[in-house]
Amino acid sequence: xxxxxxxxxxxxxxxxxxxxxxxxxxxxxxxxxxxxxxxxxxxxxxxxxxxxxxxxxxxxxxxxxxxxxxxxxxxxxxxxxxxxxxxxxxxxxxxxxxxxxxxxxxxxxxxxxxxxxxxxxxxxxxxxxxxxxxxxxxxxxxxxxxxxxxxxxxxxxxxxxxxxxxxxxxxxxxxxxxxxxxxxxxxxxxxxxxxxxxxxxxxxxxxxxxxxxxxxxxxxxxxxxxxxxxxxxxxxxxxxxxxxxxxxxxxxxxxxxxxxxxxxxxxxxxxxxxxxxxxxxxxxxxxxxxxxxxxxxxxxxxxxxxxxxxxxxxxxxxxxxxxxxxxxxxxxxxxxxxxxxxxxxxxxxxxxxxxxxxxxxxxxxxxxxxxxxxxxxxxxxxxxxxxxxxxxxxxxxxxxxxxxxxxxxx
Amino acid sequence: xxxxxxxxxxxxxxxxxxxxxxxxxxxxxxxxxxxxxxxxxxxxxxxxxxxxxxxxxxxxxxxxxxxxxxxxxxxxxxxxxxxxxxxxxxxxxxxxxxxxxxxxxxxxxxxxxxxxxxxxxxxxxxxxxxxxxxxxxxxxxxxxxxxxxxxxxxxxxxxxxxxxxxxxxxxxxxxxxxxxxxxxxxxxxxxxxxxxxxxxxxxxxxxxxxxxxxxxxxxxxxxxxxxxxxxxxxxxxxxxxxxxxxxxxxxxxxxxxxxxxxxxxxxxxxxxxxxxxxxxxxxxxxxxxxxxxxxxxxxxxxxxxxxxxxxxxxxxxxxxxxxxxxxxxxxxxxxxxxxxxxxxxxxxxxxxxxxxxxxxxxxxxxxxxxxxxxxxxxxxxxxxxxxxxxxxxxxxxxxxxxxxxxxxxx
Numbered sequence: 001x002x003x004x005x006x007x008x009x010x011x012x013x014x015x016x017x018x019x020x021x022x023x024x025x026x027x028x029x030x031x032x033x034x035x036x037x038x039x040x041x042x043x044x045x046x047x048x049x050x051x052x053x054x055x056x057x058x059x060x061x062x063x064x065x066x067x068x069x070x071x072x073x074x075x076x077x078x079x080x081x082x083x084x085x086x087x088x089x090x091x092x093x094x095x096x097x098x099x100x101x102x103x104x105x106x107x108x109x110x111x112x113x114x115x116x117x118x119x120x121x122x123x124x125x126x127x128x129x130x131x132x133x134x135x136x137x138x139x140x141x142x143x144x145x146x147x148x149x150x151x152x153x154x155x156x157x158x159x160x161x162x163x164x165x166x167x168x169x170x171x172x173x174x175x176x177x178x179x180x181x182x183x184x185x186x187x188x189x190x191x192x193x194x195x196x197x198x199x200x201x202x203x204x205x206x207x208x209x210x211x212x213x214x215x216x217x218x219x220x221x222x223x224x225x226x227x228x229x230x231x232x233x234x235x236x237x238x239x240x241x242x243x244x245x246x247x248x249x250x251x252x253x254x255x256x257x258x259x260x261x262x263x264x265x266x267x268x269x270x271x272x273x274x275x276x277x278x279x280x281x282x283x284x285x286x287x288x289x290x291x292x293x294x295x296x297x298x299x300x301x302x303x304x305x306x307x308x309x310x311x312x313x314x315x316x317x318x319x320x321x322x323x324x325x326x327x328x329x330x331x332x333x334x335x336x337x338x339x340x341x342x343x344x345x346x347x348x349x350x351x352x353x354x355x356x357x358x359x360x361x362x363x364x365x366x367x368x369x370x371x372x373x374x375x376x377x378x379x380x381x382x383x384x385x386x387x388x389x390x391x392x393x394x395x396x397x398x399x400x401x402x403x404x405x406x407x408x409x410x
Numbered sequence: 411x412x413x414x415x416x417x418x419x420x421x422x423x424x425x426x427x428x429x430x431x432x433x434x435x436x437x438x439x440x441x442x443x444x445x446x447x448x449x450x451x452x453x454x455x456x457x458x459x460x461x462x463x464x465x466x467x468x469x470x471x472x473x474x475x476x477x478x479x480x481x482x483x484x485x486x487x488x489x490x491x492x493x494x495x496x497x498x499x500x501x502x503x504x505x506x507x508x509x510x511x512x513x514x515x516x517x518x519x520x521x522x523x524x525x526x527x528x529x530x531x532x533x534x535x536x537x538x539x540x541x542x543x544x545x546x547x548x549x550x551x552x553x554x555x556x557x558x559x560x561x562x563x564x565x566x567x568x569x570x571x572x573x574x575x576x577x578x579x580x581x582x583x584x585x586x587x588x589x590x591x592x593x594x595x596x597x598x599x600x601x602x603x604x605x606x607x608x609x610x611x612x613x614x615x616x617x618x619x620x621x622x623x624x625x626x627x628x629x630x631x632x633x634x635x636x637x638x639x640x641x642x643x644x645x646x647x648x649x650x651x652x653x654x655x656x657x658x659x660x661x662x663x664x665x666x667x668x669x670x671x672x673x674x675x676x677x678x679x680x681x682x683x684x685x686x687x688x689x690x691x692x693x694x695x696x697x698x699x700x701x702x703x704x705x706x707x708x709x710x711x712x713x714x715x716x717x718x719x720x721x722x723x724x725x726x727x728x729x730x731x732x733x734x735x736x737x738x739x740x741x742x743x744x745x746x747x748x749x750x751x752x753x754x755x756x757x758x759x760x761x762x763x764x765x766x767x768x769x770x771x772x773x774x775x776x777x778x779x780x781x782x783x784x785x786x787x788x789x790x791x792x793x794x795x796x797x798x799x800x801x802x803x804x805x806x807x808x809x810x811x812x813x814x815x816x817x818x819x820x
Contacts, residue, residue, distance in 0.1 A: 055743035234740055333467030401812075402809050403809075
């Protein structure tokens with residue numbers, strides 16, 4: 001796949017009230033010669049929201065950041081520490097201790113409440129993360145901050161083959177507002193080294209409760225609509241913070257029409273980042289969009305979409321450019337959601353494959369196969385029982401995925 | 411993997427009251443030079459039970475056989491027709507018509523109720539199955555039946571690399587009773603060509619309602635406890651029939667102690683067949699047993715087991731003989747079932763890997779890796795919240811799986 005860096009963002013693009021610093025702290029293996037610790041500092045008054053992995057074996061930093069959000073009615077943020085190389089997951093009480101030591105140190109240093117310091121870690125599971133490495137790293141950071149978002153995105157990479165960054169300019173009232181986001185993840189696919197992390201920032205004057213609602217909604221259609229191999233990390237974290245410095249009137253309600261342009265831009269920025277993660281899926285050679293319609297509910301549509309997207313048989317057929325549509329029928333059938341066999345319409349690209357409970361009369365396998373030879377594949381299915389829709393994104397399953405994951409640590 | 415044929419059964423082993431016939435009918439491609447149609451005839455008075463795929467896009471033969479069972483209070487059977495080469499799935503009303511024509515023809519020929527004729531088909535999805543091929547096949551079958559179970563098992567193969575057959579002799583009261591079973595499937599993994607089918611026969615004098623209860627219970631611990639790649643076929647069918655010719659007193663109740671020896675033997679025979687299917691999993695190089703204990707319920711234990719068994723990351727790590735236990739933690743976490751992080755005990759073989767919410771103090775990666783270099787892998791996990799257990803079986807995920815499934819039809 002064309003792994004082009006989507007650097008729509010000038011790497012030194014600034015967002016007033018946010019300072020970025022990176023350093024090599026020694027958590028990663030030194031030969032990688034790349035920073036592994038990112039500190040994001042925000043001015044006083046910054047609001048924050050977050051969504052996290054649903055894993056029941058969530059990492060210590062996830063538990064800490066979640067607690068920050070629920071322990072305050074109006075969550076605020078002064079710092080986010082992100083390290084790559086060690087996930088601090090399944091490290092027992094030692095894992096929690098590391099988070100406490102680091103966040104206490106930093107809240108003392110910058111003189112804020114410990115609940116205003118968030119943390120996210122990605123890397124190996126089950127290895128103790130030494131807090132001293134992080135503290136020494138924080139001490140050694142250059143106080144002459146250059147706000148280099150590309151360097152920040154680069155620092156949080158693990159198996160990612162490129163940095164993931166996206167930005168938007170939009171309007172609230174007549175005031176120009178910025179949104180910048182960085183992410184990491186080669187899919188949610190290698191929790192020992194490839195958690196999905198996302199950090200999104202804006203200067204919009206929006207309170208934390210409205211940020212939270214905006215984030216959850218945008219998250220459903222972006223990071224929660226992608227899959228590489230169905231595996232879920234212990235560390236997935238998306239934080240969304242606002243400096244509130246933009247000069248428009250404050251937003252009082254999430255449904256105000258003044259927010260429409262901002263919402264559109266936030267949604268498309270997060271979808272951008274999510275798609276970049278899929279494109280960087282381990283071993284991926286094709287990007288696959290799966291559109292489900294005619295489902296009995298939104299949730300059913302998404303479940304059917306993921307049943308197709310996660311099917312190894314569908315993913316290998318697409319890797320082999322084989323219009324083996326029986327596997328799509330199988331995946332719809334195994335989802336457990338309602339579908340009317342005799343009304344299911346499957347399309348590969350624009351080619352109608354099935355109709356009236358069987359192969360469509362004019363179906364051309366040649367046309368379908370031609371579409372599968374492209375790099376961006378679209379599979380659509382109307383399951384014929386309702387009006388609900390969902391779109392999910394995935395990649396194909398190739399020999400390279402096996403090579404990366406069977407041989408990874410050796 | 412050592413794909414040895416488990417021919418504990420003499421291929422001409424007989425079960426009084428059952429006649430087998432096979433023929434090449436032309437449904438399969440002729441160059442395969444192998445029979446593709448099996449007819450099993452049973453004497454009057456034979457009882458039958460069945461379990462089927464839960465797919466909502468089930469094939470026409472599945473729908474027909476299910477209807478047979480529910481349309482009679484005491485289901486009986488005179489014939490089972492099985493073809494390989496075409497699944498007759500997603501073939502709309504034409505699929506149902508084919509089943510009707512074939513079962514009507516046969517019920518007329520052998521003078522029985524159409525509800526006593528069962529059918530199962532496996533092969534390509536979405537291609538119309540021509541009933542004339544089957545009828546001509548049935549007409550051409552040799553009336554001089556030799557009861558060759560091995561040949562029967564061979565006829566129903568598709569991508570299977572060996573025939574699957576198992577038998578038991580057991581006691582009810584003091585009377586010797588036979589059980590014979592055949593199966594096909596290289597996992598539930600390639601619904602276009604590798605549905606899971608199983609046919610089990612006994613001479614025990616057991617009525618259909620008790621057969622049904624015995625089958626469902628044994629099925630939970632055998633065919634419902636295996637996975638190759640999480641994909642479910644449109645055609646999975648297991649039928650269990652009894653000639654009732656054995657001379658013990660009739661069984662009145664499924665909980666009679668007189669049935670204990672029979673139950674044990676039925677369970678172990680079905681587990682045998684299920685394991686043979688996993689061992690024949692496409693591209694499989696290792697057979698993996700996953701034991702879950704300490705779960706909050708039986709269902710939770712099975713869900714956690716399948717979450718591990720279906721994780722591409724776990725399966726590729728095992729293929730790579732890499733003791734990457736973080737992936738097992740991830741899979742437990744993503745199952746959505748309760749687990750106490752600080753009480754989870756994971757074992758690779760006999761080696762304790764985790765304890766107290768982190769890597770066990772004396773854990774030796776060398777010992778764990780040594781176990782992973784074997785052909786039969788055992789992963790155990792106590793999740794520390796209850797007393798329920800489950801065992802599931804799977805195989806690893808290798809380059810060969812990708813080759814078989816990405817390149818299959820080409």
